[in-house]
Amino acid sequence: MKNFVIPETDYMVPGHLACPGCGASLGMRFALKALGEKTMVVVPACCWSIIAGPFPYSAVKVPLFHTAFETAASVASGLRAALDMQGQDDVTVMAWAGDGGTFDIGLQALSGAAERNEDFIYVCYDNEAYMNTGIQRSSATPEGAWTTTTPEGHVKDRPKKNIVDILAAHRIPYVATASVAYPHDFIRKLQKAQSMHGTRFIHLLSPCPPGWKIPSDDSIEIARLAVQTKLFPLYEIEDGEKVTINLEPDGLPVRHYFEKQGRFRYLTDADYERIQRDVDHRWEILKRKAEWAKE
Amino acid sequence: MKKVMMGNHAVSYGARLSRVQVISAYPITPQTQIVEELSELCARGELEAKFIKVESEHSAMAACIGASAGGARAFTATSSQGLALMHELLHWAAGARLPIVLANVNRAMGPGWSIWSEQTDSLAQRDTGWLQIYCESNQEVLDTTIQAFKIAETLSLPVMVILDAFFLSHTYEPVDIPDQRGIDRFLPPFQPKVKMDIRDPHAFGALVTPEHYYEFRYNIQKAFERATGVIEEVGREFGEHFGRYYGLLEEYEMDDAEIVLVTSSTITSTARAVVRERRARGEKIGLLKVRVFRPFPFAAIRQALSGVRKAAVIDRNISFGHHGIFFSEIKSALYGQPDAPRLFGFIAGLGGRDVTPETIHDIIDITQHESKPQQDIYWIGLKSAGQKATAPKTAAVK
Ligand SMILES: Cc1ncc(C[n+]2csc(CCOP(=O)(O)OP(=O)(O)O)c2C)c(N)n1
Ligand code: SF4
Ligand SMILES: [Mg+2]
Numbered sequence: 122m123k124n125f126v127i128p129e130t131d132y133m134v135p136g137h138l139a140c141p142g143c144g145a146s147l148g149m150r151f152a153l154k155a156l157g158e159k160t161m162v163v164v165p166a167c168c169w170s171i172i173a174g175p176f177p178y179s180a181v182k183v184p185l186f187h188t189a190f191e192t193a194a195s196v197a198s199g200l201r202a203a204l205d206m207q208g209q210d211d212v213t214v215m216a217w218a219g220d221g222g223t224f225d226i227g228l229q230a231l232s233g234a235a236e237r238n239e240d241f242i243y244v245c246y247d248n249e250a251y252m253n254t255g256i257q258r259s260s261a262t263p264e265g266a267w268t269t270t271t272p273e274g275h276v277k278d279r280p281k282k283n284i285v286d287i288l289a290a291h292r293i294p295y296v297a298t299a300s301v302a303y304p305h306d307f308i309r310k311l312q313k314a315q316s317m318h319g320t321r322f323i324h325l326l327s328p329c330p331p332g333w334k335i336p337s338d339d340s341i342e343i344a345r346l347a348v349q350t351k352l353f354p355l356y357e358i359e360d361g362e363k364v365t366i367n368l369e370p371d372g373l374p375v376r377h378y379f380e381k382q383g384r385f386r387y388l389t390d391a392d393y394e395r396i397q398r399d400v401d402h403r404w405e406i407l408k409r410k411a412e413w414a415k416e
Numbered sequence: 417m418k419k420v421m422m423g424n425h426a427v428s429y430g431a432r433l434s435r436v437q438v439i440s441a442y443p444i445t446p447q448t449q450i451v452e453e454l455s456e457l458c459a460r461g462e463l464e465a466k467f468i469k470v471e472s473e474h475s476a477m478a479a480c481i482g483a484s485a486g487g488a489r490a491f492t493a494t495s496s497q498g499l500a501l502m503h504e505l506l507h508w509a510a511g512a513r514l515p516i517v518l519a520n521v522n523r524a525m526g527p528g529w530s531i532w533s534e535q536t537d538s539l540a541q542r543d544t545g546w547l548q549i550y551c552e553s554n555q556e557v558l559d560t561t562i563q564a565f566k567i568a569e570t571l572s573l574p575v576m577v578i579l580d581a582f583f584l585s586h587t588y589e590p591v592d593i594p595d596q597r598g599i600d601r602f603l604p605p606f607q608p609k610v611k612m613d614i615r616d617p618h619a620f621g622a623l624v625t626p627e628h629y630y631e632f633r634y635n636i637q638k639a640f641e642r643a644t645g646v647i648e649e650v651g652r653e654f655g656e657h658f659g660r661y662y663g664l665l666e667e668y669e670m671d672d673a674e675i676v677l678v679t680s681s682t683i684t685s686t687a688r689a690v691v692r693e694r695r696a697r698g699e700k701i702g703l704l705k706v707r708v709f710r711p712f713p714f715a716a717i718r719q720a721l722s723g724v725r726k727a728a729v730i731d732r733n734i735s736f737g738h739h740g741i742f743f744s745e746i747k748s749a750l751y752g753q754p755d756a757p758r759l760f761g762f763i764a765g766l767g768g769r770d771v772t773p774e775t776i777h778d779i780i781d782i783t784q785h786e787s788k789p790q791q792d793i794y795w796i797g798l799k800s801a802g803q804k805a806t807a808p809k810t811a812a813v814k
Contacts, residue, residue, distance in 0.1 A: 159614050163482065176628055179619035184612040186485050187621035188478065189508055195475035199438060199482025199490065200612065202466035206437040206488050212614055230478065233471030 125305050128154040137180035139172040142337025144301040144327030144344060145246045146172055149181070149217065151304050152244060155311035158183060160213045161204075163197045165227060166190035167219035168253045168329075169246075191226040193218040194234035197241045205240075213315055214241040220261035221251045224282050235291035238319040242311070245284065245322070248329035256332045265392055267334075267384045276387050280399075285358065288322045292361030295321040298353065301328070302344035306355055306367055326353045334383025346378040351404045356411070364410040375400055417593045423584030426554040426591050427493060427519040427577070428453035430561025432463045433599045434517075436491040437606070438483035440468040440476045442498060445531045446585040447521040450493040473498035477505035477518075484514035485620060487611035489565060492516070495581065496523035496537045503541065506574075510545025510636065512621055515568030515575070515606075518546070519561060522681065522732075523581040524767040532768020533581040535681065535733035539709070539741045545636055547575040547643055548710040550680040552666075554589040559660055562594075566603050566650050571639045581768065583682040594658045602657045640711045647708055664713035665720055666705040669695055673702025675783055676721060676757065678729040680706045680742060683764070683771050687730070690776040701780060706742060714749045721750065724757040728783040730776075732765040739793050760789050764796040 132153035139146035145168055153160065161184045164170060170187055173180045188196045193216040201214045218227060223245035231243065250268045251257040258268040260282040271277040288296045294317050299307040307325065314321035326347055328340040335343055347353035348370055355367040376393045379385040388396075421429070427450045431439070439458075441451040457463040466488075468479045476492045483490040494502065499520050509516050524534035538548060547567065551557045557579050564575040579585060610618070624632065648663055655661030666684075669691055670676065679687045684705040694701045704720050704727075706713070721727055731740025738744055743761035750756040760783050765771040775796055782794060 161486075161612050161614065170623060173619060173622060175623040175625055176619075177622075179617075179622065181619070182617055184614060184617045185619040185622075186482070186612060187619065187623075188481065189504055191474070192478035192481070192505065195440075195470060195478035196482035196485075198468050198470070198475075199440060199479030199484075200486040201482075202438045202440075202468055202479070203483040203486025203488035203490075203612075206466055207486075209614075229471060230475045233475055236471075237469065239468075 125309060127304060127308060130154065132158060132182045134180055134182060136174065136178070137172050138174055139168070140331055140337065142328070142330040142340040143168075143172070144329060144340055145169060145248060147301045148244070148246045148307070148325050148327050151301070151307050152215065152217070152311055153181060153183065155308040156213050156215060156242070156315055159211055160215055161186070161200060163188060163193050163200060163214065163216045165193040165218050165222040166253065167222050168248070169217060169219070171253065190222055191230055193222055193227055194231040194239070194243060197243070198234050198237070198239040201240050216241060216243040218243070218245055219252070220245060220247040220249060221259045224260045224284050232291065235288060235293050235320045235322070238293060240318050240320070242314050242321045242323065244325055246325045246327040248327045248332055249281070250332050252329050252332045264396065265379070265385055265388045267387060273387060285324050289358045289361045291320070293320040293322065294318070295357065295359055297322070297357035298324045298326070298355055300326045300344050300348050300353065300355060302341045302348065303355060303368070310357065332384070335381060339381060343378065343381055346373065346381065349373045350375045350378045351400050352378055354404065354407055356407060363414045364407065365414065366407065366411045417595070418590050419593055420588050420590050421554060422449060422586050422588050423554045423557050423579050424449035424521070424586070425453050426558040427561055427579070428457065429593055430558040431491050432457050433594065433596060434562050434565045434603055435489065435605070436463070436465050437488040438466050438468065438480065438490045439492065440470050440479035440483070440490070441492045441494065442470055442473045442476050444473070444495045444498040446523060446581045447493050447495040447498070447519070450519060473501045474505060477502040477509065480516045481505060481509050481512065481514055484509070484516050485512065485612050487606070487608045489606040490516045491518070493519040493521070495521040496525055499537050499541060500525065503544070506541055506544035506546055509574045511632070513572040513636075515565070515572055517561065517564045517568055517575050517577065519577045519579070521579055521581050521585045530767045531581065533583055533732065534766050534768065535741070538576060538578050539733050541576070542710065542741070545573065546710065547573060547708070548578060549575065549708050550578045550706070551584065552682055552684045552705065554584060554587070554591045555660070556662070557584060558591055558593070559654060559658070559662065562599060562603060563650050563654050563662065567643070567646055569606055570646050570650070571643055572609060573636070573639055573643065578681070580682045598657055602654065643711045644708070644713055644716070662707065664708045664716045666707060667720060668703040668705070670702040670704065670720065672700055674700040674725045675780065676702045676704050676724045676727045677776070677779065678704045678706060678727055678742065678746060680709070681732070683730055683732060686771060686773055687776050690773050690780070694780060709742070712745055712749065717746060717749045718753055721757050722753070722755050726760065726783050727757040728760040728762055728779050730762045730764055730771070730779060732771070734763055734766065743793070758788050761793045762796050763793055769797065
């Protein structure tokens with residue numbers, strides 16, 4: 122990654138409507154730099170429906186189709202088919218959806234498309250709640266997090282759904298995690314995905330200052346801490362099996378990540394310990410999978 | 417070339433002749449053969465199209481939306497529960513002005529499970545911004561499927577082609593299949609006015625403030641107002657090419673008719689036979705088939721029923737708490753017309769109950785016998801207690 126240069130050309134323009142420090146807007150900027158102008162984007166209902174700007178404006182310089190909440194993968198399937206019928210196989214179709222549109226309401230359509238191995242890149246920018254509608258829990262919301270539907274006294278008591286394993290279980294060619302704090306890694310993964318065919322899925326952790334109750338200038342640091350605490354490891358899975366860990370984290374205690382965010386203010390020391398054990402355990406599993414893939 | 421085929425295959429052949437480029441559909445009785453046959457045609461290389469075998473009707477419509485936005489001629493078929501599942505996206509397709517064609521086999525909605533014919537599924541989608549054309553025969557199904565693409569692409573609006581479960585979907589009838597060269601002249605390749613294009617990038621369907629939304633809706637309504645003329649024009653042009661002419665309505669024995677039956681779909685065929693019989697007895701009965709339900713052909717209906725003494729509207733559908741849906745729409749078309757007929761509304765054949773010649777005779781008898789309607793709606797052939805509408809026991813009947 123040493124000589125990797127981030128492409129200079131931007132396909133996102135100033136004037137978009139994201140909050141300051143929004144990981145989702147930064148993520149799109151990197152994604153379009155990586156994929157280039159021959160890209161079409163499908164966006165279901167999510168913060169990006171707003172970020173992209175109202176009619177007649179657009180925050181991106183590539184074709185963008187806004188669609189219903191649960192339809193990113195199926196609209197992308199249809200768009201891909203149309204392009205193929207017109208011989209436009211040099212155009213990349215990218216579905217760009219939030220965690221709600223991916224883990225929850227759009228999971229059926231995504232699973233269907235992945236099982237068919239539809240030829241598109243699907244990026245889920247995961248801000249771990251329904252932010253567009255004002256911070257309600259999704260199945261991507263982590264255990265212990267406050268949201269407006271998991272308020273004080275009832276913070277989320279179930280772990281985050283493992284979307285990466287779910288997608289990998291479809292045995293699609295490429296599944297990867299990424300973080301806006303590691304743009305080189307994210308861009309490399311997008312370009313690698315672009316060189317492949319079939320369904321390619323990238324799970325992008327995307328900080329959201331108002332939803333996570335963090336200062337907007339802490340976004341990147343917190344995204345980095347998620348990786349460094351092993352809460353959100355950077356890795357990729359090819360053909361459903363070949364696991365590669367892309368970055369060996371420092372292994373900071375998880376509380377460094379939690380303590381910086383207002384949404385986790387109800388976690389206790391006992392919670393930290395329990396979550397730490399769980400994170401260590403899952404990291405071991407991931408490492409073994411990666412070792413197994415090397416053999 | 418003539419071929420004996422089921423209504424479902426008439427849809428498939430219509431789609432094939434229209435050279436659809438993207439098909440996305442999900443099985444549901446009694447529509448399944450439409451997509452099975454299209455799968456076969458694709459597999460045999462007789463149709464060059466992408467067939468996306470989605471995991472639900474919701475995704476079927478979503479995929480058609482993506483395909484149409486990408487500039488391809490897109491087609492799907494469904495029925496009943498499947499159409500209901502698509503509901504949200506029917507609005508999306510129309511609002512995005514995408515000329516998708518959908519064949520819907522009219523089937524009753526559950527519960528209890530019914531696979532038999534009823535129009536409530538499609539009529540419940542009345543306000544989604546789709547044109548709706550109801551077919552009476554397999555020939556009309558095939559011809560209408562082809563016309564639907566031309567109408568849709570002219571107006572940038574989606575079109576629903578509708579056929580009765582079993583009475584058409586599974587009934588074999590001789591169908592004349594126009595030759596491909598003729599169809600290619602009638603229906604050239606899809607040339608979208610706008611599409612997703614990397615050389616001319618735009619955002620489609622973005623957030624729209626009250627500043628603009630209102631005008632978008634006005635434009636859709638204006639397109640619907642143009643649609644009646646477009647449907648007539650396309651029907652005429654089709655006739656010039658292939659000898660079969662189509663319009664908004666179809667009139668039978670209407671010239672001096674005093675009592676008129678108003679029907680749609682296959683009930684029309686039964687009614688036509690009954691009208692023939694009653695005419696032979698010297699009764700001045702006519703028949704008006706409503707082919708196009710959206711746009712609602714207000715002017716044509718007013719004209720056709722002007723001066724008629726009484727009209728009996730037969731609905732194989734119901735809007736609970738209101739009336740039969742064709743009945744209420746026709747009433748609204750005639751409101752304030754000085755020479756409008758007295759309107760009688762009949763519900764018949766829900767859930768695929770047979771509407772026999774006797775049923776139609778009963779309807780005519782009631783309409784003849786009563787100077788004005790005694791009931792808001794007549795439920796014909798009802799077995800249980802309740803508002804039982806029975807024909808007066810006069811002579812001459814049956
Ligand atoms: C069928 C449907 N249900 C609900 C909504 C309302 N809605 C719009 S966006 C959204 C949440 C989106 O959450 P996510 O996908 O995580 O994206 P984010 O807003 O967090 O970026 C909801 C519930 C909708 N548009 N459509
Ligand atoms: S609410 Fe969060 S995800 Fe949405 S625009 Fe603001 S920062 Fe971005
Ligand atoms: Mg979210």
